[in-house]
Amino acid sequence: MSNPMLSEIRRDHIMNLLADGKRIDGRGTSDLRSITFETGLVESADGSARVKIGKTDVIAGVKIVPGTPFPDTPDSGVLTTGAELIPMAHATFESGPPGEDAIELARVVDRGIRESKMVDVSKLCVTPGEKVWMCFIDIYAYDYDGNLFDAANLAAVLALRTAVVPGEQYGLGENTPLPVTCTPISVTAAKIGNTLILDPNFDEEQISCSRLTVTTDDEGNFRAMQKGGKGSITLDELRQCLDMAVEKGREIRAIIG
Amino acid sequence: MSGQTDMVLVDDNGIRIDGRTADQHRPIKIEAGVLSNADGSAYVEIGKNKVLAAVYGPRECHPRHLQNPSKAIIQCKYNMEAFSVSDRKRPGPDRRSVEISKITAEALEKVVLTELYPRASIDVYIEIMQANAGTRCAGLTAASVALADAGIPMRDIIPAIAAGKADGHVLLDLNKEEDNYGEADVPMAIIPSTDEIVLLQMDGNMTREEFDRAVSMGVAACHEVYELQKDALKRRYTAKEKEDDSDE
Numbered sequence: 001m002s003n004p005m006l007s008e009i010r011r012d013h014i015m016n017l018l019a020d021g022k023r024i025d026g027r028g029t030s031d032l033r034s035i036t037f038e039t040g041l042v043e044s045a046d047g048s049a050r051v052k053i054g055k056t057d058v059i060a061g062v063k064i065v066p067g068t069p070f071p072d073t074p075d076s077g078v079l080t081t082g083a084e085l086i087p088m089a090h091a092t093f094e095s096g097p098p099g100e101d102a103i104e105l106a107r108v109v110d111r112g113i114r115e116s117k118m119v120d121v122s123k124l125c126v127t128p129g130e131k132v133w134m135c136f137i138d139i140y141a142y143d144y145d146g147n148l149f150d151a152a153n154l155a156a157v158l159a160l161r162t163a164v165v166p167g168e169q170y171g172l173g174e175n176t177p178l179p180v181t182c183t184p185i186s187v188t189a190a191k192i193g194n195t196l197i198l199d200p201n202f203d204e205e206q207i208s209c210s211r212l213t214v215t216t217d218d219e220g221n222f223r224a225m226q227k228g229g230k231g232s233i234t235l236d237e238l239r240q241c242l243d244m245a246v247e248k249g250r251e252i253r254a255i256i257g
Numbered sequence: 258m259s260g261q262t263d264m265v266l267v268d269d270n271g272i273r274i275d276g277r278t279a280d281q282h283r284p285i286k287i288e289a290g291v292l293s294n295a296d297g298s299a300y301v302e303i304g305k306n307k308v309l310a311a312v313y314g315p316r317e318c319h320p321r322h323l324q325n326p327s328k329a330i331i332q333c334k335y336n337m338e339a340f341s342v343s344d345r346k347r348p349g350p351d352r353r354s355v356e357i358s359k360i361t362a363e364a365l366e367k368v369v370l371t372e373l374y375p376r377a378s379i380d381v382y383i384e385i386m387q388a389n390a391g392t393r394c395a396g397l398t399a400a401s402v403a404l405a406d407a408g409i410p411m412r413d414i415i416p417a418i419a420a421g422k423a424d425g426h427v428l429l430d431l432n433k434e435e436d437n438y439g440e441a442d443v444p445m446a447i448i449p450s451t452d453e454i455v456l457l458q459m460d461g462n463m464t465r466e467e468f469d470r471a472v473s474m475g476v477a478a479c480h481e482v483y484e485l486q487k488d489a490l491k492r493r494y495t496a497k498e499k500e501d502d503s504d505e
Contacts, residue, residue, distance in 0.1 A: 100355050100356070100358070100359045104360075107352060115462065116462075212457070234451075234452070235454070238457070246465075
């Protein structure tokens with residue numbers, strides 16, 4: 001937890017505030033920062049969305065191209081999620097192939113989308129066993145101020161919801177909206193000392209010992225989870241996280257419509 | 258979680274295809290100290306999973322920029338051997354193994370007294386010889402025993418197991434078929450003395466009630482695995498004591 005990016009005095013300040021249930025940016029422990037988004041901003045992509053949660057800024061782009069199906073799912077489309085934490089977004093991010101943080105981020109976002117069956121891959125088959133649509137979701141962080149998981153999830157989900165299968169471009173029929181069935185929303189809690197907070201900013205993430213991301217579907221059922229960080233969470237904290245994921249998931253769905 | 262089958266995974270009597278009831282784990286075998294070069298090692302079988310874990314360290318940390326002046330770092334490499342699954346797996350790390358390595362190291366970090374070894378590295382290697390659903394839990398279970406076998410001071414030993422859902426039933430320790438054709442998987446690991454969770458993942462589809470059941474089943478089973486881990490260490494060190502006695 002010793003981190004050169006955060007001074008001892010600021011760390012103590014955050015901890016002292018939290019002891020009174022307050023946060024450094026004036027939020028309560030379970031308040032989210034403001035969420036803004038823009039979709040369809042990249043014309044060369046088949047779907048795109050840029051999401052800001054507070055100062056965290058993330059873009060997701062979807063490219064949909066014809067390809068060969070996997071042998072075990074000959075009549076299903078293919079879904080792939082990647083993420084890059086590029087040096088532009090923070091002084092601690094390095095260029096080069098995705099590291100373990102980027103890989104975990106992409107896989108957790110992927111899990112929520114895949115397990116909620118948001119994209120109906122059965123409708124992405126062109127010729128069974130030969131040709132299917134392959135849907136690539138690529139996520140880039142532009143500005144990192146904590147909670148990349150929820151920002152990346154939201155950007156990917158919004159990009160998919162506005163994505164178009166480019167049939168005309170490949171001589172494979174008309175352009176049609178990408179078939180989506182639901183809106184998986186992730187809610188990430190961080191544990192600082194013995195306090196749980198939602199939507200941690202950068203400083204809060206630096207001093208948190210563990211995090212739990214919980215992804216729910218439209219019905220409030222659980223589709224994906226990931227505990228991260230070097231600390232632990234108690235069974236009681238787990239219950240709180242589940243309750244908050246359902247409640248805040250509903251709030252976020254209302255924001256994005 | 259994605260496959261489709263007509264196979265009945267849980268019959269009308271609540272019995273699973275391998276004869277278990279919902280809250281039974283597969284047969285578990287744990288052995289400590291199975292390798293000679295490593296500072297600590299363990300072999301774990303959970304059903305058809307066969308897993309080896311080895312620990313080197315605390316030793317000098319390479320690469321040096323990863324050194325932490327106030328404590329040791331734990332570096333974990335989870336590796337599926339090419340012949341461990343039905344189709345040959347391409348050797349080398351993939352995204353899945355990078356993620357599993359990361360969460361395994363993070364889970365261990367909470368119990369190892371890393372502050373005793375500034376600038377050092379404790380390296381944990383997990384090799385999956387044979388995979389049959391639940392390898393990350395088997396790997397972490399083995400890694401904890403290997404760390405203890407290496408004599409590294411720890412607050413506790415971590416047991417891990419998965420719960421999940423198949424055919425609409427919440428089940429403990431899914432086998433390959435249940436994992437492939439089932440509806441959810443919840444791998445978890447706890448610190449037995451406090452029941453704190455140090456590893457938790459979930460994929461699939463579960464209601465709150467189902468998830469709560471899966472967690473309580475998993476926690477109860479973790480305590481059983483814990484007993485087997487301690488047992489393996491005791492066997493190892495009573496055997497060692499006898500060896501040492503006969504040397505004199």
